Amino acid sequence: MKQLDDTTTLSNGVKMPWFGLGVYKVEDGRTATDAVRTAISYGYRSIDTASFYQNEIGVGEGIRQAGIPREKLFVTSKVWNDQQGYEKTLQAFSDSLEKLGLDYLDLYLIHWPVKGRYKDTWRALEKLYRDKKVRAIGVSNFHVHHLENLMAGAEVKPMVNQVEYHPHLTQQPLKSFCERQNIQLEAWSPLKRGQLFENQVLAEIGEKYQKTIAQVILRWDLQNHVVTIPKSIHADRIRENADVFDFSLSDEDMRAIDALNRNDRSGTNPDSYDEK
Ligand code: NDP
DSSP: OOSTTOEEEOTTSOEEESBOEEOTTOOTTHHHHHHHHHHHHTTOOEEEOOGGGTOHHHHHHHHHHHTOOGGGOEEEEEEOGGGOSHHHHHHHHHHHHHHHTOSOEEEEEESSOOTTTHHHHHHHHHHHHHTTSEEEEEEESOOHHHHHHHHHTOSSOOSEEEEEOBTTBOOHHHHHHHHHHTOEEEEESTTGGGTTTTOHHHHHHHHHHTOOHHHHHHHHHHHTTOEEOOBOSOHHHHHHHHOOSSOOOOHHHHHHHHTTOOOOOSSOOGGGOOOO
C-alpha cells in the first residue's frame, strides 16, 4: 500500500480502494457535498454512504462536482433494516441509485443482520449483482454465525463484511474467519468516533513516526489488511487522515496496538441489536 488509490482485490476480481471517506452523521446538502468533493480532490476514490444516513443526494452532488470519471470512483451504499426483504430491497437499491444520481453502485451492503429477513435481502442483492447493477455485494455487522447461516443458502458469497473495528475492538476470530473465506474485512468507526485520541500507547507511537494518533490507527488498519473509511467533514482532517502512505509501523508497534484490544464497542453488538 503505497498510495491513496491502492486497492484490494475482492473475491470476484473487483478492485476496492483500501481507504475511503465515511459519511455517517454528515448532514445532507452542502456539508455532504463539500466533504465528498474535498476528499476526492485530495485523492480519495472511495465513498461509504447508506440510505440510513439520509445524505445520498448531497453525496451524489459531491461526486458530480468532483469531476472525476465515474469508473475511477468506488461508491458504497447499504440497505437499511426496514427496507429488508426481497422486493423492498430491490426498491431500496433503486431509490439509493436515484438519490445518488448514479446508474450503478460499486458495493451494496446489508446494513445489519435483521433476524428472519437477511436471507431474503441477500437474494435481492444476488439479483442486483447478476443484473450488473452493482459490481460487488456484501454485508455489515455480521458475526461468524450470521455469515455461516447466510452462506449456507447463498449462490453468491459476500465479498465484504463491514464491521466496527479499531484498537479497542480487533475482532480477531471474525477477522481470521473472513480471511479464510476470502471476505474482505472493512472497518467502521476506525477512530472509535474520537475515543482513542487520549491513548498513551498510540500517542507514543505517533511521536516516534511524527504522525497523529488518527494516522497511526489508520495505518494500523491498512497493515492489518483491513479496508478503512474514517469520517470527517473538515478539510484539514480529511487530508490528515489520508496522509498515511509515507510510513510503516514496525512489527513491534503493530503488536503493541493489537494488544490494546478490550473487545469494547462504541456501537451496538449485532447479537443484541434492536431491529428498527
Ligand atoms: P470514525 O471513527 O471515523 O470517527 C469520526 C469522528 O472522528 C468524527 O467525530 C470526526 O469529526 C472525528 N475525526 C475524524 N478524523 C479526525 C482527526 N484526524 N482528528 C480528530 N478527530 C477526527 O467514526 P464513524 O462512526 O463515522 O465511522 C466511519 C464510517 O464508517 C462512517 O462515517 C460510516 O460511513 C461507516 N459506519 C458504518 C456503520 C455500519 O453499521 N455499517 C456504523 C458506523 C459507521 P469531524 O467530522 O468533525 O472531523
